[in-house]
Amino acid sequence: MSGFADISLLQLLLVAGVALFAAVLGGLAGYGTGALMPLVLVPLIGAGPVVPIIAISSIFTNLSRFVAYLRYADRRRALIVIAAAAVTTALGAYGYTRLTNAGAAVVIGAMLISSVPLRRLLKRHDVRIGDTGLGLGAVGYGVVVGGTSGSGVILLSLLMAVGLEGAAVIATDAVISLATSVIKISVFGLAGVVNAQVLAFALLIGVVALPGAFLARAFVERMPVHIHTAILDVAVIAGGLVMISSGLRQLS
Template sequence: MTIVSALADISIFQLLLVALMALFASIIGGLAGYGTGALMPLVLVPLVGAEPVVPIIAISAIFTNSSRALAYIRYADRRRALIVLACAGLTTALGAYGYTRLTNAGAALVIGAMLILSVPLRRVLRRRSVRIGDP
């Protein structure tokens, strides 16, 4: 399958919508520091289905986080970064394996549940004064 054949079913209007949403999500992500991966599925799932959205967002996150890492490398605490990388490597491998076991409907259910649960969970954590990071 080539890129051209993969894009054959997507209209120019849909591609423009994805590009505009990506621009909006990148602005929000740049201002808030997060949110790009939460906003893009809202536009991508109806266009390409739930199953390919996670790899698309993962590739986008690689670009985003690589550029942030390069921009702030001099401020990084290398010891903490190695600890996070070790933990993230294991959990990423487990998550990727779990994702391969999902069907399109299962992927849609997981994405939808996480989007729905993210708002109340954030409010509960804020109410309990839970902070991640240095005080």
């Protein structure tokens, strides 16, 4: 694992730039930060601290969305997901703390790669579920969100499958993501994986990402969302392959 102390100012600027870019993409496509940030963080600091860093930084991005869209949130559906996913989110986070750096790289890379075909598959089949299906799906989602990065597409797909659209999806996703982030941070804190350096990186990413949603409005008129999504898919798959390859080399 690369040491935090070895990070240069140029590398910090790179992290900040990617955080802003990911936040803008998130404002356009509905997800992005959790998928893109590992691509720049893992080579700099290793895979181990990545999920804790993104969990803490997501408090900033989700809090801003929560405040902006609160009146659109479907609170009943949000409570269903939070209640169903709470325990499995904690279990997933705990499982992540038991991984080696190489194991974490493989897990994150596999999740990033699988998120692309999963999103396309769910969108193509226009899956519809009720509250029971939402709760059952949330149980599995908890395991994934607790121990990986880039799993936001699963939650978005679940919310759209119960009939939520537009601002209601963004708002409800923000409420749920805030809750799961708090659970993950609590587990990571108890496990001792949240230190001053992790907090510093998380604060940098979170603060830089705050204006991303507003900048997204300026870009949305200049480039179709599907092009942004396609760019994100290519970057996520390529980065996931690099991470898996790196992790397997460390394991061998």
